Amino acid sequence: MEIPLDFETLKVIWWALLGVLLMGFALTDGYDLGVASLLPFVARTDAERRLVVNSIGPMWEGHQVWFILGGGAIFAAWPLVYAVSFSGFYIAMFVVLAALILRPVGFKYRSKLESPRWRSNWDWALFVGGAVPALIFGVAVGNAILGVPFRLDDTMRMTYEGGLITGFLGLLRPFALLAGLVSVAMLVTHGAAWLSIKLEKGIVRDRAIRIGAIAALATLALFALGGIYLYFGVDGYRIVGGIDPGALPNPLRKDAEIVPGAWFANYAQHPWALLAPLLGLAGAAVAFVGFRNRTALAMVGSSLSVAGIILSVGASMFPFILPSSIDPGSSLTVWDSSSSHFTLFFMLLMAVLFIPIIFFYTAWVYKVLWGRVTTAEATGANGEHAY
Numbered sequence: 001m002e003i004p005l006d007f008e009t010l011k012v013i014w015w016a017l018l019g020v021l022l023m024g025f026a027l028t029d030g031y032d033l034g035v036a037s038l039l040p041f042v043a044r045t046d047a048e049r050r051l052v053v054n055s056i057g058p059m060w061e062g063h064q065v066w067f068i069l070g071g072g073a074i075f076a077a078w079p080l081v082y083a084v085s086f087s088g089f090y091i092a093m094f095v096v097l098a099a100l101i102l103r104p105v106g107f108k109y110r111s112k113l114e115s116p117r118w119r120s121n122w123d124w125a126l127f128v129g130g131a132v133p134a135l136i137f138g139v140a141v142g143n144a145i146l147g148v149p150f151r152l153d154d155t156m157r158m159t160y161e162g163g164l165i166t167g168f169l170g171l172l173r174p175f176a177l178l179a180g181l182v183s184v185a186m187l188v189t190h191g192a193a194w195l196s197i198k199l200e201k202g203i204v205r206d207r208a209i210r211i212g213a214i215a216a217l218a219t220l221a222l223f224a225l226g227g228i229y230l231y232f233g234v235d236g237y238r239i240v241g242g243i244d245p246g247a248l249p250n251p252l253r254k255d256a257e258i259v260p261g262a263w264f265a266n267y268a269q270h271p272w273a274l275l276a277p278l279l280g281l282a283g284a285a286v287a288f289v290g291f292r293n294r295t296a297l298a299m300v301g302s303s304l305s306v307a308g309i310i311l312s313v314g315a316s317m318f319p320f321i322l323p324s325s326i327d328p329g330s331s332l333t334v335w336d337s338s339s340s341h342f343t344l345f346f347m348l349l350m351a352v353l354f355i356p357i358i359f360f361y362t363a364w365v366y367k368v369l370w371g372r373v374t375t376a377e378a379t380g381a382n383g384e385h386a387y
Helices: 008-042 044-058 060-077 080-086 090-109 114-144 164-170 174-198 203-233 264-268 271-293 296-319 339-368
Strands: 150-152 158-159 234-241 255-260 320-324
Touching: 008 044, 008 060, 008 090, 008 174, 008 203, 008 339, 044 080, 044 114, 044 174, 044 203, 060 090, 060 264, 060 339, 080 090, 080 158, 080 320, 090 114, 090 150, 090 164, 090 203, 114 296, 158 264, 164 203, 174 203, 174 271, 174 296, 203 264, 203 296, 255 296, 264 271, 264 296, 271 296
Parallel strands: none
Antiparallel strands: 150 158, 234 255
16 A cells, blocks of 8 residues: 655654644643642632532543543554653553542542532542642653653663662652643643633632632743753753664664753754744743733633643654653654554544544533533532532
């Protein structure tokens, strides 16, 4: 079968599609995580907590499709990346999954009993299910930028330096923790923006707006600090030879090295790429203005900030996906860690078919469920089902 797209083009397309899926997850399920992280701080009574939970209750489950698609895309399009990252981040991934499991259980069980203590416990479970993934996702991205201690042998077997516990503790490096704080601040801003447009006017919405303004400033400051730290304190990676973008995948064919400031080389070669970090910073500033003026501009700004921050990671690291800190030549890149030519093309056909369906279905769900959540609806005073 003659494939109409060359191998190199398909690799770039799937790298871009992976970014789209990650942004789709962060923009939709991201505000769910942010709202859950805000739950103990914006809602103090059971009625207030039910108001907050009902703002995301009908939609959070559908947002998981982006998480599943992202994981599936990594598994099918970048199998080596999937194998190395899930092995190296095993404990971290387990903690994330355990936290995410608390979410469906929390939504389903919090109102099964009238006991205040019962409901409070499940509300804290929802908080953990939001805050922990938000933090660890950022820490994982920070470690990907720093490089992961793995190497590949001649048979492509991966060896990860460090045991399960020591390897997990080794992920908690200063820059990675800073990236985790950026992630938390970004998603809390996004969650607060969602509450500002979804909740009826009242004390809960007012608290969300106040916290959202602080989180927007924190996102702006932490993201800027992360850029400065990256420039002066983190060495990047550079390919120095042996790479053929159209060749069959084999990470061991290339030569790579660790070079100070290498993560900023793409910006020097392609100045338009600076639009990504500028979008992240400007979006956070726009969100702050939106919160101050109590307008939907906060949601627009937080969405732009999320997109800009994720795009900044891709723009800085390309073509690296997962660099190796102990053997740069084993680093995984867009060019040498993908699936076969036919696999990428077949997956692209499926993506062209199904991703638009997901977009249209999601838009339809938002249209049907649009409108502010009221206390009467959330508490079931009018007879509606409530969480």
